[in-house]
Amino acid sequence: MTDYGELNPPLRILMGPGPSNVHPRVLRAMSTPLVGHLDPEFLKIMDEVQELLRYVFQTKNQFTIPVSGTGSAGMETGFVNLIEDGDEVVVGVNGVFGERMSDIAGRCGGKLTRVEAEWGNIIPPEKIAEAVKGKKVKLVAVVHAETSTGAWQPLEEIANISHNAGALFLVDAVTSLGGCPVKLDEWGIDVCYSGTQKCLSAPPGLSPVSFNERARQVITSRKKKVQSWYLDMSMIEKYWGKERTYHHTAPITMVYGLREALRLIQEEGLENCFKRHELNHKALKKGLEKLGLSLHAHEGHRLWMLNTVRVPEGVDEARVRKRLLDEFNIEIGGGLGVLKGKVWRVGLMGYSSREENVLYFLHAMEKILDGEGWKK
């Protein structure tokens, strides 16, 4: 029989589009022996995680929980619970994750209107206003931080447009939560989901979501059952809420990790956490400019935590990434979709957003681009 040997992966500096490096304290928390998912002590931990999630989501929403799947499960949770056959849905599409939302909205039977923008630009609020005009739209959805392009979508105006049209406003904050402000209550976001593996510095596997009362009302007044049993919030709510009714077994170890990750953000302070992400982004940008490299996302709408860097003419981008990984243990991402081959994606998320990482990455890039090893 094959002997697979002890787990011994290389020690990487994770500066791609996620996962980011997990804080050692989070890994330590995850090595804690488990209690049961209905243990009174676990119920306390669940409450704490919910309180801490409300802190990072800047919300009072009672129904704020981690869904038992990755960010995409959170996306699906938003759509399957709110959309029924024939409901009008408006989705902003300016990257891979807007595309994904469209795909999911369609699978839920939603009648889809796509509002498109070039990859790297934001969705202009006025185009959303046009799209909702004269329709009975149930849901407007956009991506806050488009991980495939580096574009930073402003949200407040679209929230107002959605509400004036009588629609709910859903936001993908997978990459933004914990790295820049995501103010659910102040901005009027009705439903929001995120992921643990980006600016929260925990491993992938959970998707924090938050539904406000308006969104919950929509769920409770559905005509048909939610098409996903696993993501049915009307049932999951009874486990995370007062009833504590068993639904599915919570991923206990991941919840342990998330608790510690959120505690780290609380210790640092949310505002300081944002400032750190901003500062390291600025340092990276300056360094890249010195190397003659430039950012792809539209100026004024560039994310702090995910930087799309234009691949210079004649450079074999995959070869550069391979050398970064093999020689420097640095992971960055390639472009997706229409940006494939055209950009690198450099993440500075959570525990990966550190000065030493910025400096070491710039040093590595300088060395690689200085030689001959980058040519096509």
Added chain:
Amino acid sequence: MTDYGELNPPLRILMGPGPSNVHPRVLRAMSTPLVGHLDPEFLKIMDEVQELLRYVFQTKNQFTIPVSGTGSAGMETGFVNLIEDGDEVVVGVNGVFGERMSDIAGRCGGKLTRVEAEWGNIIPPEKIAEAVKGKKVKLVAVVHAETSTGAWQPLEEIANISHNAGALFLVDAVTSLGGCPVKLDEWGIDVCYSGTQKCLSAPPGLSPVSFNERARQVITSRKKKVQSWYLDMSMIEKYWGKERTYHHTAPITMVYGLREALRLIQEEGLENCFKRHELNHKALKKGLEKLGLSLHAHEGHRLWMLNTVRVPEGVDEARVRKRLLDEFNIEIGGGLGVLKGKVWRVGLMGYSSREENVLYFLHAMEKILDGEGWKK
């Protein structure tokens, strides 16, 4: 701001219906720093996990992977990928998990025939034969180890009945995999799913699934997209298969844990693992009889890893469980559904299936039942 303090849950002996205790080596593996989900080194780990899963599933099925959710996500994966609107589905219902399968089959638009049996009994194969007669059934589904009742369902005859009727055969092996034989290829199981938190001794959060070629054909010849994007096997297959196309970010740390858990089973040997589960079940049964307690599930069809114990007349079952937890740090489960208040559920799964646990539990029960602290 609230100070939540360091994570410090009590050290429990988990003898409920799952999660079971996680092996310390699995927890240690989970504290390993992460690599990216497309890192060449992670791709190797994925291959190893797939090979090890084939070993425990006793199958050559190429498409054998861990779904990024708990056992119930695995259940949903089976149904959403195979069932389309109006498809005939036959589901055996003799406990909570058969009920759950029925619920999910309905949410997929399946035309459902329920084959029922008393909770604690098995589904008689001849009743499945009756149910498929004269219909064009697409899928027959039963639960191998009904965690809510302790019943152990024989599978081979139902596999033959299903195949003769031209149907696929789907099996829930959430609680059985790793604790007793689950022979996919030999028995003719077309689709099977499990969970990591039972006899595999890893935390909850992943659901190993396996689809054979026949089942894959059904997926590739679907008329409509799978209603769940997150669980769409036609896309997930391209990430776990040769293409390595990004779908969603794999829960890396959970995959690390599963790899180590499977390696532990490989080291012990699958057959030895089964023998250990059998032996500890027998010891528990003997000890319970000495205490005047008896098992609920039908004789001859009792699971080794999940024992439903009848609550004697006049005993406050919740009070006994509370004392076990508070005074002995032992978790067992209460009854579910029609068995609520009537049985305790005592799990001896994976790393929890140990002689010392059996002895300590019997000692604790003796002490509790001997006094006055159990009365209603």
